Amino acid sequence: MISLLKSIFIDNWLKKFISLILAIIVWFVVDQSLTSTKTINTIGVRVINLPQGKTINGLQPSGLLNRRFSVTITGKKSHLEEISPNDIEIVIDGSDFSSENIVNIEKKHLVSLNPELSISSHINKVIAKTLVINLVPFANEKIPVYVSHPIGEAPKGFQFLDVWPYHLNMSVSGPDEIIKKLKTRGLKLTFNLNDISKSDLERATSSRQKKVVSFFIPEEWKTINLPSISDIPLKIDDPEAKYLRIDFIRSDIIPINFSLPVSIYFPPDYKGSNSPTNITIGNSDLISSQKGLKILNKQLYTKGVSELFVKIIKDMIFISVNMTPGSDEENIDWSIQFINPAVLEDRYVSTMITEINDDELKDMHPTLREEHLRNRFRNYMHRFSLFYADDEPFELTAQLKGKEIILKEQLPNKPNV
Numbered sequence: 077m078i079s080l081l082k083s084i085f086i087d088n089w090l091k092k093f094i095s096l097i098l099a100i101i102v103w104f105v106v107d108q109s110l111t112s113t114k115t116i117n118t119i120g121v122r123v124i125n126l127p128q129g130k131t132i133n134g135l136q137p138s139g140l141l142n143r144r145f146s147v148t149i150t151g152k153k154s155h156l157e158e159i160s161p162n163d164i165e166i167v168i169d170g171s172d173f174s175s176e177n178i179v180n181i182e183k184k185h186l187v188s189l190n191p192e193l194s195i196s197s198h199i200n201k202v203i204a205k206t207l208v209i210n211l212v213p214f215a216n217e218k219i220p221v222y223v224s225h226p227i228g229e230a231p232k233g234f235q236f237l238d239v240w241p242y243h244l245n246m247s248v249s250g251p252d253e254i255i256k257k258l259k260t261r262g263l264k265l266t267f268n269l270n271d272i273s274k275s276d277l278e279r280a281t282s283s284r285q286k287k288v289v290s291f292f293i294p295e296e297w298k299t300i301n302l303p304s305i306s307d308i309p310l311k312i313d314d315p316e317a318k319y320l321r322i323d324f325i326r327s328d329i330i331p332i333n334f335s336l337p338v339s340i341y342f343p344p345d346y347k348g349s350n351s352p353t354n355i356t357i358g359n360s361d362l363i364s365s366q367k368g369l370k371i372l373n374k375q376l377y378t379k380g381v382s383e384l385f386v387k388i389i390k391d392m393i394f395i396s397v398n399m400t401p402g403s404d405e406e407n408i409d410w411s412i413q414f415i416n417p418a419v420l421e422d423r424y425v426s427t428m429i430t431e432i433n434d435d436e437l438k439d440m441h442p443t444l445r446e447e448h449l450r451n452r453f454r455n456y457m458h459r460f461s462l463f464y465a466d467d468e469p470f471e472l473t474a475q476l477k478g479k480e481i482i483l484k485e486q487l488p489n490k491p492n493v
Contacts, residue, residue, distance in 0.1 A: 112157070114148070114159065115148045115149075116146065116149065117146045119145050119146065119166055120140050121165075122166065124170065129213065129214050130173070130211040130213065131211070131250065132251075133210070136307045136308075140307070142303070146204065148203040149186075152197075155193060162189065164189060164190075165189055166186060176208070177208070178208055179206065179207040181207060212252065213251070216248070218247060220259070221262065221300065223243070226267040226269045228268040228269035228271070234277055235324065235326075237323040238322075238452055238455050240320070241320065242451075244265075245314045246263070246311075246312045254304055265300060265312070267297065269322070291322045292321045298312045328379065330386055332376045336395055338394065340399060341398045343399070343400060348405075352399070356479065358481060358483075363483055377462070378460060379463060380461070382456070384427060385456045388424050396411050396412070397409075397474050407474075408475065412462070471485070
């Protein structure tokens with residue numbers, strides 16, 4: 077055994093060592109001289125130095141086209157085996173482009189993105205289909221962005237109140253035809269309330285007493301996806317976007333500590349069997365007469381509005397029983413009505429501006445601040461509803477019995493009483 081190892085490793089060791097070195101050199105030379113052919117798909121195409129006022133459909137802000145290209149390359153096998161679409165890029169100089177251009181992709185168009193890959197040394201030949209590039213007019217416009225009603229549900233303990241501002245603008249650049257279409261129809265921005273947690277809202281205010289809580293939209297949410305223009309979301313650059321917020325109001329119930337009058341509405345073309353002058357609202361445990369007025373006898377509550385709003389409307393709100401054309405005498409419609417909403421709105425805005433203690437509102441331009449408050453008041457009017465103390469909605473049934481309209485409570489999950 078020892079003699080065998082001696083004959084393998086020790087006898088004539090110098091000749092054997094030289095032979096090994098020569099074999100390694102031959103292998104390395106042969107390996108480096110071997111060539112192969114490989115097709116690489118989805119290679120990026122970058123176009124640079126386009127003529128002033130021109131662009132290409134599908135050209136991204138990065139200078140890359142939104143479509144990929146395939147090339148077949150021949151070169152050193154040792155380097156081609158590891159090459160991927162991320163290692164090379166096709167770069168085309170468009171400085172001499174006319175309206176329509178046919179580009180034959182050659183080796184000179186390839187650029188290495190991998191420092192270990194040398195186009196000149198490692199690639200010998202490039203075969204690819206011709207690339208057709210058409211220039212179109214370039215445009216840059218302010219595109220309207222409409223902030224829509226959010227989707228999703230508000231965090232527990234809060235109700236969605238409003239989103240502000242409703243309308244923004246953003247600068248968008250690209251092919252003139254696409255930009256014109258975008259400017260005509262505008263863009264839509266929609267937020268998801270499910271992305272906002274209760275802890276987010278609690279952090280947004282320092283006081284539990286503050287009923288309206290504003291969640292200011294993070295910068296990363298202020299973007300629009302436009303695949304025809306950009307492969308990454310575009311930022312809304314309107315200066316007013318810094319005010320972009322979603323307002324929530326705590327779901328606490330607010331007592332209605334005033335009497336609600338009840339009145340009947342008759343349209344001019346009312347054609348009932350009884351004359352409107354003969355129809356009255358009947359007294360009951362729910363309805364009483366007070367100084368000739370019919371009053372609702374019930375402790376009720378509201379929510380989703382502010383206490384200031386309730387204070388302002390207290391003397392200018394009533395329940396209307398609506399004797400509309402074709403109304404069913406067994407199921408007459410009713411609604412909550414406000415007297416002179418414009419005056420109420422002015423009072424609310426004036427009070428809020430006088431007593432304002434919201435730093436973000438203070439920073440708003442006076443015109444924007446007033447518009448924001450007016451929209452908030454209208455939102456309050458739209459959502460105003462009546463509730464019981466247990467948070468169940470208050471509902472009425474109204475029926476015409478002879479010449480009297482009888483109002484009854486429609487209790488939740490219970491038969492009428």
